[in-house]
Amino acid sequence: MCGPGGNHMDDDSAVFGGPPGDGAEGPAGGGKDPDDADMVRASLERVRRRGGHVVRYFFAHLFRHHPHLRPLFPALMDDQYERLFTALVGVVEQLNRPGLAARLERLGRDHRKFGVVDADYPAVGASLVAALRRHSPATWDERTEAAWRRTYRSIAAHMTAGARRATAAGEPACWEARVVSHRLYGDHTAVLRAAVPTPYPWLPGQYATVEHQDLPGVWRPYSLAGVAAADERERVLEFHVGRVPGGLLSGVLCDATRPGHRLRLGPASGSALAPPPGTPGVTLIAGGTGWAPVKPVLDELLRRRPAPRVRVDAVARGEAHFYDGAFLDGLLRDRPWLSAYWWYQEQGEGLIRAAERLHEHLRRRRDWAGESVYLCGPAGFVQETAELLFSCGLPPGALIRDPLPASAARRGHVSHAEAFLDPPPVHWIDPDARIGPSADAPAAPPAAPPTAPPAVAPIPAATAAAAVRGRTRAS
Numbered sequence: 001m002c003g004p005g006g007n008h009m010d011d012d013s014a015v016f017g018g019p020p021g022d023g024a025e026g027p028a029g030g031g032k033d034p035d036d037a038d039m040v041r042a043s044l045e046r047v048r049r050r051g052g053h054v055v056r057y058f059f060a061h062l063f064r065h066h067p068h069l070r071p072l073f074p075a076l077m078d079d080q081y082e083r084l085f086t087a088l089v090g091v092v093e094q095l096n097r098p099g100l101a102a103r104l105e106r107l108g109r110d111h112r113k114f115g116v117v118d119a120d121y122p123a124v125g126a127s128l129v130a131a132l133r134r135h136s137p138a139t140w141d142e143r144t145e146a147a148w149r150r151t152y153r154s155i156a157a158h159m160t161a162g163a164r165r166a167t168a169a170g171e172p173a174c175w176e177a178r179v180v181s182h183r184l185y186g187d188h189t190a191v192l193r194a195a196v197p198t199p200y201p202w203l204p205g206q207y208a209t210v211e212h213q214d215l216p217g218v219w220r221p222y223s224l225a226g227v228a229a230a231d232e233r234e235r236v237l238e239f240h241v242g243r244v245p246g247g248l249l250s251g252v253l254c255d256a257t258r259p260g261h262r263l264r265l266g267p268a269s270g271s272a273l274a275p276p277p278g279t280p281g282v283t284l285i286a287g288g289t290g291w292a293p294v295k296p297v298l299d300e301l302l303r304r305r306p307a308p309r310v311r312v313d314a315v316a317r318g319e320a321h322f323y324d325g326a327f328l329d330g331l332l333r334d335r336p337w338l339s340a341y342w343w344y345q346e347q348g349e350g351l352i353r354a355a356e357r358l359h360e361h362l363r364r365r366r367d368w369a370g371e372s373v374y375l376c377g378p379a380g381f382v383q384e385t386a387e388l389l390f391s392c393g394l395p396p397g398a399l400i401r402d403p404l405p406a407s408a409a410r411r412g413h414v415s416h417a418e419a420f421l422d423p424p425p426v427h428w429i430d431p432d433a434r435i436g437p438s439a440d441a442p443a444a445p446p447a448a449p450p451t452a453p454p455a456v457a458p459i460p461a462a463t464a465a466a467a468v469r470g471r472t473r474a475s
């Protein structure tokens, strides 16, 4: 477990707020005056075009007046600017909406891993107001400033309340973990396992933010993979790390991580859990390392009695990219009734050819009634596949997926200003989506011994030729 005094800033969240301690004031973030939210929104809208400057000024102001806070942030601040502004925009857009209070409380809980304490909130709030004031000289007035101050007091009150509640409940700020195995597949994906000395509760489909000993302050979310029994699962965690070109943590986790290295983990989060017990049929669709959350979800489904009808569609760039093929091969050997298909492109084919093949197959399927679909992978793939499934008649409520990454919407933006004019949706690692396994989410069903296989969903004749069970090019 980590003690206080960590030095981190999350990837998807940011410290902001006013003086804490005077209690939540009405609806989250709204302050006492119902007009505050409108004033704050309008004020933020006016500086959006200069968002990059606002955030840089904010950090300069903060570190100048409170240099002791500098170590709470990573050495390299580059993407911190955008993360902070995105988080700020995300919260301001939700002012006075239901659910924001709970979101802020979870955010406060998660900020404990950075070493943030109650006393830091006023400093951050003051620098934020200073930055906003500085960048809206023509429109800033006393009423605007008062609205921001009230709003931040309310936000900070919810965040600090969440942090205090988690601490009082005995939840660690973060968990220490030690790498016990590391394997790099091809040049693209590392599968690593890490042991945690204390139980780390999580549910299939959730993720953890991870920090490596050599990159203090750089936290990134990774889905929790692995398929051991629940008690063991809490002690040995598996992560699948795809190399991100130019990425910081993924490079270290792929190339410079060895058994014995220390990691720190934030609490398990995420609401894209396995379909509820009783779901008759489930299609699991994974693109690339989107396989990581699908793996434990599949394991959970296979343990259910009666087991649902399960079909797996895994998509990758090439045969070599099925880094966990041996695991799926093993499942297929032991369960002849399980449907699992690999879709990949041949050398020389375009990146999305495999996805196109899968989509052709999905389009021909006619058995969507009562089916649930669990979908993970690259944002573009998830978005296109979801649209296709809806057009095939899958009800939106039958699709389980994480929110799309903000980076998907940022593609093509050349400046902060553009990104702020066309704000991204929240990252799939979205505080909104955070559910503490013990608090809000249903408990994982107990493991059951294998019994008779469920009925097999026959592949429609028209698609049989297009999808081959096992590790085969789907042409």
Ligand SMILES: NC(=O)C1=CN([C@@H]2O[C@H](COP(=O)(O)OP(=O)(O)OC[C@H]3O[C@@H](n4cnc5c(N)ncnc54)[C@H](O)[C@@H]3O)[C@@H](O)[C@H]2O)C=CC1
Binding pocket: 223, 242, 243, 287, 288, 289, 290, 291, 292, 293, 315, 316, 317, 318, 345, 351, 352, 353, 354, 355, 356, 375, 376, 377, 378, 379, 380, 381, 382, 384, 402, 428
């Ligand atoms: N909860 C979730 O949704 C999770 C999402 N991920 C995300 O999945 C991604 C995996 O990356 P890699 O393993 O490098 O996968 P990748 O980039 O190798 O893509 C895998 C396959 O997906 C298809 N694909 C990729 N981009 C596409 C697009 N724009 N349109 C249609 N099809 C496309 C292609 O057929 C490709 O072969 C990462 O971005 C990661 O953040 C990973 C884990 C969980």
